[in-house]
Amino acid sequence: MKNKNFTKTLIKWYLANKRDLPWRNTNDPYRIWLSEIMLQQTRIAQGLPYYLTFTREYPTIFDLANAPQDDVLKLWQGLGYYSRARNLHSTAKKVAFEMNGVFPNDYQGLLKLKGIGDYTASAIASICYDEPVAVVDGNVYRVLARYFGIVLPINSGEGIKAFKSLAMELIDPKQPGTYNQAIMEFGAMHCSPKLPLCHECTLRTSCFAYAENKVGELPVKLKKQKITIRHFNYLVFLSEENRTLLQQRTSKGIWQGLYEFPLIETEQEVFTEDLILTEDFQKHTHHLDPEIRLYNNKPIKHILSHQHIYAKFWILSTKRLIKSSIHINSLTEYPVPVLLEKFINVFLQSDYD
DNA sequence: AACCCGGGGTG
DNA sequence: CACCCAGGGTT
Numbered sequence: 309m310k311n312k313n314f315t316k317t318l319i320k321w322y323l324a325n326k327r328d329l330p331w332r333n334t335n336d337p338y339r340i341w342l343s344e345i346m347l348q349q350t351r352i353a354q355g356l357p358y359y360l361t362f363t364r365e366y367p368t369i370f371d372l373a374n375a376p377q378d379d380v381l382k383l384w385q386g387l388g389y390y391s392r393a394r395n396l397h398s399t400a401k402k403v404a405f406e407m408n409g410v411f412p413n414d415y416q417g418l419l420k421l422k423g424i425g426d427y428t429a430s431a432i433a434s435i436c437y438d439e440p441v442a443v444v445d446g447n448v449y450r451v452l453a454r455y456f457g458i459v460l461p462i463n464s465g466e467g468i469k470a471f472k473s474l475a476m477e478l479i480d481p482k483q484p485g486t487y488n489q490a491i492m493e494f495g496a497m498h499c500s501p502k503l504p505l506c507h508e509c510t511l512r513t514s515c516f517a518y519a520e521n522k523v524g525e526l527p528v529k530l531k532k533q534k535i536t537i538r539h540f541n542y543l544v545f546l547s548e549e550n551r552t553l554l555q556q557r558t559s560k561g562i563w564q565g566l567y568e569f570p571l572i573e574t575e576q577e578v579f580t581e582d583l584i585l586t587e588d589f590q591k592h593t594h595h596l597d598p599e600i601r602l603y604n605n606k607p608i609k610h611i612l613s614h615q616h617i618y619a620k621f622w623i624l625s626t627k628r629l630i631k632s633s634i635h636i637n638s639l640t641e642y643p644v645p646v647l648l649e650k651f652i653n654v655f656l657q658s659d660y661d
Numbered sequence: 662a663a664c665c666c667g668g669g670g671t672g
Numbered sequence: 673c674a675c676c677c678a679g680g681g682t683t
Contacts, residue, residue: 350677351676425680425681428679443678493678495678611669612666646669
């Protein structure tokens with residue numbers, strides 16, 4: 309009985325308070341899919357402009373499927389978690405060219421697609437096809453943990469199963485999409501991580517955490533990850549014709565698929581250009597015997613969720629560069645990490661000194 | 662199960 | 673500064 313009241317109250321709250329968002333005006337699986345991928349681990353305020361750009365540039369899945377990967381990555385630039393963009397493009401091509409542009413019409417079929425896991429498959433299936441599968445995202449963990457007093461860690465195997473199971477009991481089978489969006493909206497707007505609006509909450513009288521004064525302790529999450537510190541030395545070649553060298557990151561780690569200047573990573577910060585001329589560094593200079601100077605004395609600190617990167621940019625002036633070099637004015641056409649985008653924007657306006 | 666993958670917002 | 677965000681893939 310408590311469960312039924314929970315679901316009913318939540319949906320009532322949602323219908324009265326939901327935000328007007330562009331993906332809420334459609335049941336087109338392509339648009340729902342696009343929005344769900346973009347919003348993975350991403351706030352709506354951050355993802356919304358990207359959604360508008362993608363739907364404008366790629367109105368149909370065929371437009372997305374036919375685009376070069378570099379174009380997709382360029383539009384994705386700044387949104388982070390770039391594997392999402394690569395998987396998005398891969399799945400677009402699969403659906404467009406192997407499935408006639410039609411998405412699978414149920415949870416199990418959607419789950420097979422690259423980049424679509426339990427959450428996204430549930431979201432699309434419930435919103436587009438009225439399949440009663442419950443989403444469990446960060447909002448759902450928080451709302452359920454507080455309201456029902458669940459202390460299992462949300463990032464343990466046991467916790468993940470328990471929350472999914474409870475969510476499946478709570479879903480309204482007659483309007484699964486509305487229920488799923490209701491609990492997420494409620495978690496985002498009302499039952500927020502900090503300063504939740506308990507005083508005006510319609511579920512207050514039956515909420516475990518409110519009654520026990522444990523709102524601040526739920527949900528439970530196990531430890532945090534360690535942070536790695538890295539030192540990047542970017543070699544910014546600059547010929548007399550204002551050309552430079554750029555390469556694509558193909559390795560497994562961060563920023564796969566994006567472009568960057570030739571990079572030398574070191575264990576410690578590098579202070580003098582003498583070091584650039586020795587050992588490892590020499591092979592990157594292509595025997596051009598360039599004149600070297602340090603662009604930024606103080607390293608630029610770029611913070612990722614699991615790494616702190618300290619970057620120095622070394623300007624290597626040479627007479628000429630190899631044919632595969634590019635003009636610096638075309639730097640802005642390539643998808644690059646935000647760290648480099650910021651440098652490039654300043655550098656291009658600085659007369660290159 | 663543990664680890665990796667971005668960038669920005671919040672208190 | 674710590675924590676979080678409409679999670680998914682890999683090992």
